[in-house]
Amino acid sequence: MHVYGEHYRTIWMKEDNPNVVQIIDQRHLPHKFVVENLVTVDDVSAAIKDMHVRGAGLIGATAGFGMYIAALNAPADSFMESLAADGEKLKATRPTAVNLAWAVERQLDAVGAVTGDVHTKIQTARETAQAIADEDADFCRRIGEHGLAIIKKISQRKNGAPVNILTHCNAGWLAFVDYGSATAPMYAAHDKGIKIHVWVDETRPRNQGARLTAWELGQHGVPHTLIADNVGGHLMQHGLVDLVITGSDRTTYTGDVGNKIGTYLKALAAYDNGVPFYTALPSSTFDWMMRDGIKEMPIEQRDSTEVKYIRGKVNGEIKQVLLTPKDSPAANYAFDVTPSRLVTGLITERGICEASEEGVLGLYPEKRKKDVNNDQ
Numbered sequence: 001m002h003v004y005g006e007h008y009r010t011i012w013m014k015e016d017n018p019n020v021v022q023i024i025d026q027r028h029l030p031h032k033f034v035v036e037n038l039v040t041v042d043d044v045s046a047a048i049k050d051m052h053v054r055g056a057g058l059i060g061a062t063a064g065f066g067m068y069i070a071a072l073n074a075p076a077d078s079f080m081e082s083l084a085a086d087g088e089k090l091k092a093t094r095p096t097a098v099n100l101a102w103a104v105e106r107q108l109d110a111v112g113a114v115t116g117d118v119h120t121k122i123q124t125a126r127e128t129a130q131a132i133a134d135e136d137a138d139f140c141r142r143i144g145e146h147g148l149a150i151i152k153k154i155s156q157r158k159n160g161a162p163v164n165i166l167t168h169c170n171a172g173w174l175a176f177v178d179y180g181s182a183t184a185p186m187y188a189a190h191d192k193g194i195k196i197h198v199w200v201d202e203t204r205p206r207n208q209g210a211r212l213t214a215w216e217l218g219q220h221g222v223p224h225t226l227i228a229d230n231v232g233g234h235l236m237q238h239g240l241v242d243l244v245i246t247g248s249d250r251t252t253y254t255g256d257v258g259n260k261i262g263t264y265l266k267a268l269a270a271y272d273n274g275v276p277f278y279t280a281l282p283s284s285t286f287d288w289m290m291r292d293g294i295k296e297m298p299i300e301q302r303d304s305t306e307v308k309y310i311r312g313k314v315n316g317e318i319k320q321v322l323l324t325p326k327d328s329p330a331a332n333y334a335f336d337v338t339p340s341r342l343v344t345g346l347i348t349e350r351g352i353c354e355a356s357e358e359g360v361l362g363l364y365p366e367k368r369k370k371d372v373n374n375d376q
């Protein structure tokens, strides 16, 4: 996507030094555009844990590049052991987005299958990291094409009046390598000249909607309005939302959607008001082993300072200020699970399906045979 008119991905190998991986450090957005170099596995772990990068697809792509960096630094006499240990370190950074473990395992499988020398193994890790990133971008582009059909239909029904889409958190290109999942259909529609308007939930406590989604939609010229997190239900009651599209950090093969905290409440309000609620996700975000999202999904709990303090620009400087009584305890659950019955459909790179075991496995029949049935 474009930043001040120039094309960017969220992660890439440095042009003149392939031993360095570069990311957009999202902690500084929307006020500053900062590119950060990652050269060690500790750099990569910190970038994921402290959310320089975030969002399921980008966490996966960063872990993929992290494993390439791990391969560059692994001793020849214990190469695979060292790689596996670094993989565990990366997996421990954030628990909910399943793309993280998926990317680490994909790298271990790919490198483990190489019979050649260390140089060949490193080359494989590099190619696999790039393949994970390229695939992420391509899958999101395809999600956009499939989701476009939903927006087009609503636009026709409204005789071309703007389609009002509500989204939560940032499942935009900043959460992936390019295009985004929830935003891909929005960008596709906007680029085709279909009028849309996006309601952007601010998404407390880290304000990914206010800081990131608003910024990236603005960069692409998509009309949008920021709203506080509690506004969606009111808008839906008054016919001001035609469609909800969110992303996901982990979706069970039965269609339960794990996503940023607050998504469940939006789904309840959408259900009560007959507003279609779609989740857009690439196949790397499905958990092919997990049946019951509410009982089984690991929900990250982050530091209470994220709830008690807020960061913003004060007289040109980025500052953090205390919002609450200093000694009040605060809980910081980062994700919740929306049960499949509240989800109208899942928009994937292969098409749109019902949020159910039949729907999901109908699109991914190879998972029906190999992973799901055999592992139960």
Ligand code: MRU
Residues within 6 Å of the ligand: 054, 055, 056, 057, 168, 169, 170, 171, 172, 175, 181, 208, 246, 247, 248, 249, 259, 260, 261, 334
């Ligand atoms: O904590 P984050 O910013 O990594 O969480 C991201 C989300 O939960 C987004 O809502 C998104 O839908 C999932 S990432 C595509």
